[in-house]
Amino acid sequence: MRHSKSFYIKNYLNYAIILVVLIVFTVLSLTGSAKLSTLLLLEKIAISVILSVSLCMVVGFLGELSLGHAGFMCAGAFLGGKASALLEPVLGNGILTLVISMLVGGFIAALFGVIIGLPALRLRGDYLAIVTLAFGEIIRSLVMNAPTSWFGGTLGLPTPKFNSKYLFIVAFLMVLACLAVTQNLIRSKHGRAIASIRDNEIAARASGVDVTKYKLFVFTVSAFFAGIAGVLYSYTQTRVQSVNFDYNYSIEILVMVVLGGLGSINGSIIAAVLITFLDVELQTLLPGDLAVLQDLFYALILIVIVIYKNAPGLKSFRERYNLRKLLIGRFAAAADAQSSTDSVSGKEEE
Amino acid sequence: MADLKKNPFVAEDGREIVLKADHLCIQFGGLKAVDDVNLSIRRGELYGLIGPNGAGKTTVFNLLTGVYKPTSGRFFLCGKDLTGKAPAEINRCGIARTFQNIRLFGNLTVAENVMVGLGNQIPCSLFESMFRLPRHFKAEAEYRKKAMELLEVFHLAEYADHLAQNLPYGKQRKLEIARAMATNPTLLLLDEPAAGMNPNETQELMDVISFIRQRFGITILLIEHDMRLVSGICEQLTVLNFGTELAKGDTASVLNDPNVIKAYIGE
The missing domain is CATH 3.40.50.300 (P-loop containing nucleotide triphosphate hydrolases)
Structure with a gap:
């Protein structure tokens, strides 16, 4: 099967952009011209992107409302963080410790994903949202109330720090991995089966789709990546505290997915980048007493985006200045013009 | 007797x-x-x-x-x-069925609806799809081909890449039958x-x-x-x-x- 160039651009442009950003900042970081705060921002953005892309799989493609994503992240952060704290004296504070603890955090979060996936087979919509919300809170309070020697109680678990010059590289590689897995899964026969469950579960069952298998699988994969994001988060902090993983954080991730447009991976990425950027910038822009305004500005910006996305009066404006069309259209037009002069271009097929 | x-x-x-x-x-x-x-x-x-x-x-x-x-x-x-x-x-x-109130996968294309119906007729595991092993591409091409054959039968081939929810009512009914037939x-x-x-x-x-x-x-x-x-x-x-x-x-x-x-x- 041959594809035209525009097909590749449409499907792989996001990898290219992330790679370019990664390379540029790696060079800047190596030459020492990148500020530490910029690198920290990049780490935060990468974590948000992993979280929103993995939640997008559940909310956007499987069509189930999950409010427990921060809970999975919490499980990853504490158990992965504990693993790295235990491994540090043995293996040193290197890449090996980081990778192993990411795997530990990811798999433990995935295990929790299976556990939460089980009720998901019986519950739908609002009821599932309530159960996942409660589940996330349960994980958090379990960690908080565990003996202090396990997870540090309310003070938090002290975790090793990776060289902050390079942590964002690992984070970005995980973004690419998460993106590749999600995107490959969605654009396959399994992805079609998952989307069919979202569109009409009864018809999906009647068409022979194994709903149980796919629901459990999506919850598990999504939790796995949330766990990895959790471990990365634990590395950006000197102490991981369970307060940070309350349901507000789950909702913030959900906001990223919804703002990005349900069922759009690239949308989730863009929304995650923008919201995290805003969050961090507002924190630094508003010093002292003005800090109270942060939430207000944040809310205002969200309201503006939602109105912009949905207001009927702005429809023609939106269509004319559609970011995706402008971006992909321009690349694709240029590439197709070139390829058609080269040879007879391949028919675009999926 | x-x-x-x-x-x-x-x-x-x-x-x-x-x-x-x-x-x-x-x-x-x-x-x-x-x-x-x-x-x-x-x-x-x-x-x-x-x-x-x-x-x-x-x-x-x-x-x-x-x-x-x-x-x-x-x-x-x-x-x-x-x-x-x-x-x-x-x-x-x-046993395949259609529904009294049409139940299509509205946000999938016409071809994809039929491809969901084709189900597991062409083997390709989750692992192979996630890591884009050669069989994934072969299976996808095969699925598309089979779906198009079936759509030809129902005179829906020209709508293959339209979203199912955008089809007119009569064609949606036909697509539902096509999807049911896809399950063989x-x-x-x-x-x-x-x-x-x-x-x-x-x-x-x-x-x-x-x-x-x-x-x-x-x-x-x-x-x-x-x-x-x-x-x-x-x-x-x-x-x-x-x-x-x-x-x-x-x-x-x-x-x-x-x-x-x-x-x-x-x-």
Whole structure:
């Protein structure tokens, strides 16, 4: 099967952009011209992107409302963080410790994903949202109330720090991995089966789709990546505290997915980048007493985006200045013009 | 004496019985929605299930596709007991259906709807898809090809890349049949396929139904209110009223049965 160039651009442009950003900042970081705060921002953005892309799989493609994503992240952060704290004296504070603890955090979060996936087979919509919300809170309070020697109680678990010059590289590689897995899964026969469950579960069952298998699988994969994001988060902090993983954080991730447009991976990425950027910038822009305004500005910006996305009066404006069309259209037009002069271009097929 | 040895899945005229339902009953609380319904449908037959509103026709379909479990009674497809199995499993055993209120995968394209129906006919594991191993690409190309072949049959090929929800009503009905046919069934259940269609669309639908019977040699059980369609294409009928069988037999005699006329028109 041959594809035209525009097909590749449409499907792989996001990898290219992330790679370019990664390379540029790696060079800047190596030459020492990148500020530490910029690198920290990049780490935060990468974590948000992993979280929103993995939640997008559940909310956007499987069509189930999950409010427990921060809970999975919490499980990853504490158990992965504990693993790295235990491994540090043995293996040193290197890449090996980081990778192993990411795997530990990811798999433990995935295990929790299976556990939460089980009720998901019986519950739908609002009821599932309530159960996942409660589940996330349960994980958090379990960690908080565990003996202090396990997870540090309310003070938090002290975790090793990776060289902050390079942590964002690992984070970005995980973004690419998460993106590749999600995107490959969605654009396959399994992805079609998952989307069919979202569109009409009864018809999906009647068409022979194994709903149980796919629901459990999506919850598990999504939790796995949330766990990895959790471990990365634990590395950006000197102490991981369970307060940070309350349901507000789950909702913030959900906001990223919804703002990005349900069922759009690239949308989730863009929304995650923008919201995290805003969050961090507002924190630094508003010093002292003005800090109270942060939430207000944040809310205002969200309201503006939602109105912009949905207001009927702005429809023609939106269509004319559609970011995706402008971006992909321009690349694709240029590439197709070139390829058609080269040879007879391949028919675009999926 | 010969009767004692008779295979229950062969009809008197020697044809194989594809679907056999024995004394199907389902009770919701105190209400007996379906009470002692027996069906035996021979291979290649077009069998009609009719009855006034609320007679329990769709409930029979839901029993036969595993949406509900019968309170008592059993049903067999080609001699295999499917009672109590899950919907997806029954589908894989060979019963496909359409719905009274269309249930398409609206945000998927027309081709993708059919590809979901094709299910696991072309093997490719989750792992192979996630890591884009060679078999994924082969399977995808194959799926697309098969789906397009089927869409050609239903004259939907030109809409292959449209979203299913954007199709006109009559074409959505056709797509639903195409998706059901994609699962490669032995028995196709059509729940009011002509509901809401104009006379032209109904005519077109009748043509499609007789065409797929010829082409795929499929057995069809159909619920319908449109008497023109019923008398035009059904060979055998069962009439339900208040969940029980009112009459059964070949179409002409059933439609002339005074009890049937009374149930539909009243006294």
